[in-house]
Amino acid sequence: MIEVNELSKVFRKPIRGNGLSGMVKTLFSRQYEEVRAVDGISFTVPDGEIVGYIGANGAGKSTTIKMMCGILTPSSGSVRIDGIEPYRKRRQVAQHIGVVFGQKTQLWWDIPLIESFKVLKEIYQVSDADYKERMDFLGEVLDVKRFLSQPVRTLSLGERMRADLAASMLHNPRILFLDEPTIGMDVLVKEKIRLAIHALNKSYGTTVILTTHDMTDIEDLCSRIILLEKGAILYDGPLSKLKNRFGNLKTLTLTVPAEIRAETAPLLSPEVALSEEDGRLILRFDADNVPLEQVIQYAFRDLRAMDMKLAEISIGDVVKTILAQQEATDGQAVAQ
Amino acid sequence: MLKKYKPFLRAGAIDTMAYRFNILIWAGITVCEVACLVFLWLAVYRSSEGGMDAAIHGFSYREMIAYVVLTTIFNFVTYNNDTVWNINTDIKKGTVGNYLIKPISYRGKFAATSLGNLLTMTLMFGIPFYTAALVTLGSLGFLPDLSFPTFFAHLGLFLLAGLCASLLNDTISYIFGVLCFYTSSGWGLNSLKVTLISFLSGTLLPLAFFPAGLREIVNRLPFAGMSQNPILILMMKYDLAQSIRCVALTAAWIVVLELFAKLLFSHAVRKVTVQGG
Numbered sequence: 380m381i382e383v384n385e386l387s388k389v390f391r392k393p394i395r396g397n398g399l400s401g402m403v404k405t406l407f408s409r410q411y412e413e414v415r416a417v418d419g420i421s422f423t424v425p426d427g428e429i430v431g432y433i434g435a436n437g438a439g440k441s442t443t444i445k446m447m448c449g450i451l452t453p454s455s456g457s458v459r460i461d462g463i464e465p466y467r468k469r470r471q472v473a474q475h476i477g478v479v480f481g482q483k484t485q486l487w488w489d490i491p492l493i494e495s496f497k498v499l500k501e502i503y504q505v506s507d508a509d510y511k512e513r514m515d516f517l518g519e520v521l522d523v524k525r526f527l528s529q530p531v532r533t534l535s536l537g538e539r540m541r542a543d544l545a546a547s548m549l550h551n552p553r554i555l556f557l558d559e560p561t562i563g564m565d566v567l568v569k570e571k572i573r574l575a576i577h578a579l580n581k582s583y584g585t586t587v588i589l590t591t592h593d594m595t596d597i598e599d600l601c602s603r604i605i606l607l608e609k610g611a612i613l614y615d616g617p618l619s620k621l622k623n624r625f626g627n628l629k630t631l632t633l634t635v636p637a638e639i640r641a642e643t644a645p646l647l648s649p650e651v652a653l654s655e656e657d658g659r660l661i662l663r664f665d666a667d668n669v670p671l672e673q674v675i676q677y678a679f680r681d682l683r684a685m686d687m688k689l690a691e692i693s694i695g696d697v698v699k700t701i702l703a704q705q706e707a708t709d710g711q712a713v714a715q
Numbered sequence: 716m717l718k719k720y721k722p723f724l725r726a727g728a729i730d731t732m733a734y735r736f737n738i739l740i741w742a743g744i745t746v747c748e749v750a751c752l753v754f755l756w757l758a759v760y761r762s763s764e765g766g767m768d769a770a771i772h773g774f775s776y777r778e779m780i781a782y783v784v785l786t787t788i789f790n791f792v793t794y795n796n797d798t799v800w801n802i803n804t805d806i807k808k809g810t811v812g813n814y815l816i817k818p819i820s821y822r823g824k825f826a827a828t829s830l831g832n833l834l835t836m837t838l839m840f841g842i843p844f845y846t847a848a849l850v851t852l853g854s855l856g857f858l859p860d861l862s863f864p865t866f867f868a869h870l871g872l873f874l875l876a877g878l879c880a881s882l883l884n885d886t887i888s889y890i891f892g893v894l895c896f897y898t899s900s901g902w903g904l905n906s907l908k909v910t911l912i913s914f915l916s917g918t919l920l921p922l923a924f925f926p927a928g929l930r931e932i933v934n935r936l937p938f939a940g941m942s943q944n945p946i947l948i949l950m951m952k953y954d955l956a957q958s959i960r961c962v963a964l965t966a967a968w969i970v971v972l973e974l975f976a977k978l979l980f981s982h983a984v985r986k987v988t989v990q991g992g
């Protein structure tokens with residue numbers, strides 16, 4: 380169980396002057412600007428949940444993760460992992476969490492992967508039986524067995540990430556923090572990583588906090604989304620609800636005879652937006668207001684559709700819309 | 716719980732061997748240094764008032780040469796950890812986070828690595844170098860009578876003092892390393908540490924050469940136990956009682972500085988702003 384309560388992190392950055400004179404000035408008097416990376420967020424994650432923690436670059440995702448795993452100390456507020464504050468009792472909490480930072484490896488660069496695993500086995504005091512069981516499980520779901528004897532520096536990015544994930548799961552953590560685990564991975568590796576996270580969550584009931592920019596990760600894995608922007612939570616709830624935030628939006632793309640044009644085509648109702656793109660007609664509508672059946676009939680009868688593709692609004696589009704709206708409101712606030 | 720640190724002890728021991736070519740070069744440089752120092756002191760004694768028979772601040776020229784040779788070996792074997800640099804790198808590259816999320820103490824990791832270093836260096840270089848030096852200096856009459864069993868008591872205390880010195884050095888290195896959290900750069904701090912230790916530990920010059928008032932202070936600082944005292948114990952310039960007092964003083968300093976390091980780290984770690992990402 381993770382409890383985050385009014386958590387804030389403020390970084391003090393020295394303001395450096397420009398050029399030589401600026402540098403000399405900075406040497407003697409320093410001014411600082413305060414950056415509120417995380418600004419009073421609260422949420423609770425029960426055991427066994429997979430939470431997608433998303434937001435633009437610089438929204439404060441990694442900073443939150445670092446506070447949750449005890450690397451950073453909050454400026455105010457608190458994090459409790461099973462009732463313990465990780466930055467106060469670092470070692471106690473560390474035994475029960477696993478962390479992967481997609482940007483950096485935690486494996487020892489020069490030694491064979493298997494040796495890194497053995498070191499971790501000793502650090503976390505994993506018993507021989509548990510170690511064997513974990514290695515079998517991870518070997519299977521992450522397919523790390525092939526390159527166990529290679530030094531980490533010779534691994535490809537995809538192999539290294541799988542190795543890093545395996546390393547973070549070796550001591551059977553109750554909570555796994557994954558900070559962009561699929562960054563820079565190809566589709567196959569991404570797939571493997573997602574399956575592994577799923578398998579882990581299913582078999583061991585591991586709680587997973589996942590940050591990512593890949594919305595497929597979110598749709599495949601997460602039942603719950605926390606959307607962060609400028610250090611504050613914009614949305615916290617189930618994925619399905621986020622998707623329906625703007626209604627049950629659907630897009631119908633039609634291939635139509637050349638003489639049917641968007642400007643001249645008959646309209647079904649003002650609630651069905653009609654546009655044209657690359658010679659195809661695109662219908663956008665809210666399926667809760669306009670029955671899908673009616674739209675499809677209209678497409679065949681009035682627009683003489685020869686082919687059609689129905690798509691739901693993607694989670695990426697929703698997030699994009701929310702962030703754009705937020706930016707617009709912020710823009711107005713600044714203008715005022 | 717100490718078992719957790721075994722991999723770091725092992726890594727420290729193995730790493731030392733991995734860079735054996737580097738160490739051999741160091742060993743070569745060290746031999747040249749000793750030769751220079753021996754000739755320097757010979758010149759000093761020759762031009763002193765009493766000539767070669769003079770005792771300068773209680774050291775005859777024989778004792779001084781034995782002192783120079785033994786301190787050089789001692790420093791070579793005992794001080795080869797890179798704790799300041801390693802902490803500095805951890806801070807600069809942001810890898811410090813990798814250790815903060817593991818159920819081990821950052822301090823313990825470095826202590827174990829340094830002990831591993833010490834173990835390898837003692838086995839590989841310490842035993843042959845000390846043996847050769849003691850036999851040579853002894854047969855030339857540069858050392859007092861190495862008679863049993865007094866010498867063995869001193870040898871035992873010397874080994875204990877050496878272990879303490881190595882631990883103390885690692886503690887001090889760790890403190891300077893942790894200060895890198897504030898400065899974000901270890902170069903200046905490392906130079907400061909090296910200069911401070913070589914000046915105040917009696918490596919450059921036995922502390923007997925310091926003015927009386929200063930000497931009293933320096934003798935009570937932790938540094939005296941890092942070079943001068945272990946050697947004077949080995950050379951039997953200190954009697955057993957004084958030797959034991961010296962070792963106890965160093966041990967006490969380790970406790971005090973470890974406590975300080977703990978406080979400093981718990982303050983510094985709040986300053987951590989893991990770089991990048």
